[in-house]
Amino acid sequence: MREQHPDTILWSGGTALMRMQKGPVPSFDRDIIHLSGVNELKKIRRTERYLEIGAAVPVKKIINVGQHILPFALAQALMSIGSPAVRNLATMGGNLGIKDRRLNSFSVLMLMDSIVELRRSGKSRWIQLGRLNSIGEAEILTRIRIPFRNWDLQYFRAVGDPLLHPMDSLSFTVLAETNKGIISNLRFAVGNTGKSTLRSLDFETYLSGKKLRLSGKEFDAAVNIFQSFVQNAEGDLTPFQKDRSLRFVHWFLRELRDVYIFTE
Amino acid sequence: MKISFLLNGRQFETEVSPTERLSDILKSNGKIFSVRTSCLKGECKSCSVIIDGEVVPSCMIPAFSVRGSDITTLEGFSKTRDYHDIIQAFEETGASPCDFCRGGTILTIQSILERFAEPEEPQILDAFSGNICPCTNIGLIMDSVKRAALYRKRKRLGRK
Numbered sequence: 001m002r003e004q005h006p007d008t009i010l011w012s013g014g015t016a017l018m019r020m021q022k023g024p025v026p027s028f029d030r031d032i033i034h035l036s037g038v039n040e041l042k043k044i045r046r047t048e049r050y051l052e053i054g055a056a057v058p059v060k061k062i063i064n065v066g067q068h069i070l071p072f073a074l075a076q077a078l079m080s081i082g083s084p085a086v087r088n089l090a091t092m093g094g095n096l097g098i099k100d101r102r103l104n105s106f107s108v109l110m111l112m113d114s115i116v117e118l119r120r121s122g123k124s125r126w127i128q129l130g131r132l133n134s135i136g137e138a139e140i141l142t143r144i145r146i147p148f149r150n151w152d153l154q155y156f157r158a159v160g161d162p163l164l165h166p167m168d169s170l171s172f173t174v175l176a177e178t179n180k181g182i183i184s185n186l187r188f189a190v191g192n193t194g195k196s197t198l199r200s201l202d203f204e205t206y207l208s209g210k211k212l213r214l215s216g217k218e219f220d221a222a223v224n225i226f227q228s229f230v231q232n233a234e235g236d237l238t239p240f241q242k243d244r245s246l247r248f249v250h251w252f253l254r255e256l257r258d259v260y261i262f263t264e
Numbered sequence: 265m266k267i268s269f270l271l272n273g274r275q276f277e278t279e280v281s282p283t284e285r286l287s288d289i290l291k292s293n294g295k296i297f298s299v300r301t302s303c304l305k306g307e308c309k310s311c312s313v314i315i316d317g318e319v320v321p322s323c324m325i326p327a328f329s330v331r332g333s334d335i336t337t338l339e340g341f342s343k344t345r346d347y348h349d350i351i352q353a354f355e356e357t358g359a360s361p362c363d364f365c366r367g368g369t370i371l372t373i374q375s376i377l378e379r380f381a382e383p384e385e386p387q388i389l390d391a392f393s394g395n396i397c398p399c400t401n402i403g404l405i406m407d408s409v410k411r412a413a414l415y416r417k418r419k420r421l422g423r424k
Contacts, residue, residue, distance in 0.1 A: 011326075011329075013329075014326060014329075015306075015324055018285070018304075018306075018323070018324040018325070018326070019305050019306060019324060021304075022304055032282065032328065034328070034329055034331075036329060058318075060318070082306060082307075082394070083306060083307055083309075083393060083394025083395075084319075084372075084390060084391050084393060084394065085306060085309060085312060085319050085320055085321050085372075085394070086306040086307075086321065086324070086394075088318040088319065088320045089306070089320050089321070089324060089325070164305070
């Protein structure tokens, strides 16, 4: 259809666009192809290895349909999107595909090694979500594939509205596996900060291999590593975001030091 | 462009421009006065309508995208029996939402009652999160939801 009408605009839900727009909807001087009616984009599929979500599936449907199979951190991230009425409209494709913003679900999905399908006329390609910087004008994001892994530790917290106030918002995501009380494969990201999602490999490497619960010494060392990471992230984080990310890290490490009890 | 959809059970056809929001055409072309626009961010719920069974903020939907949908506003819903359960519950608990948020509140309660036969507080609070109108205490709204659920249950069981 796009080949027959090359000047048309591909339009999906547009929830983020409408939220950012005061007054009338932006005027288009071209015809519009409305994608929300395409059934293929509205499907959720589950296999043994992964969960595949169509880009036009409303967030509420993902939360409801997948509440027993959705990873906890992803469910938390989706619950933090807008109000319940907005979640009836907003889609995961919209959450990931908006230009120059990385919204709530991005960092969780990136840490889970999710891949996304980008499709254009006659061609399709799958790319790692972390490499999704922008979507070409003739391309659409069609599917998100989330591999299943056994994440024993899953934390997600978010403050602010990353769409309307990216300088005053922040998300904090941690995923890790544990084996006999020892942390392995810890992944950590600070997101919702605008265009970028920050990861501290030093912090991840330090905590991987540590036995739970953390000792006081390990707690202090991890805080120091994160503090120096935040100081070096000059330009990427506002003072508010630095302060909140430090608070989040303190809270997370306190969980590992005081609360987390390994049982197997 | 011309679009048609079901509005409160009747086929409705109207001319829309691509720059119009659904809330605008409901007010101007559809003469629906329960839909009010305020925040234009989908947060205040004063423009809520039910589209294909889901409560959504009509200010966030481009009018052209609702072609073929089934839209119910407070005007349409107020002609149903379910509406009266909610109003009776309001009267008995003393909850009185203002004209600004009334439509959104009633439609949100209806969406809760459709999903849960016996709604609990976290479910009600979750559905009302984001409702920024301070006119009515959320405690009274919760009582109303539970009471309306009770009326529905009695109806189902055939009791008065």
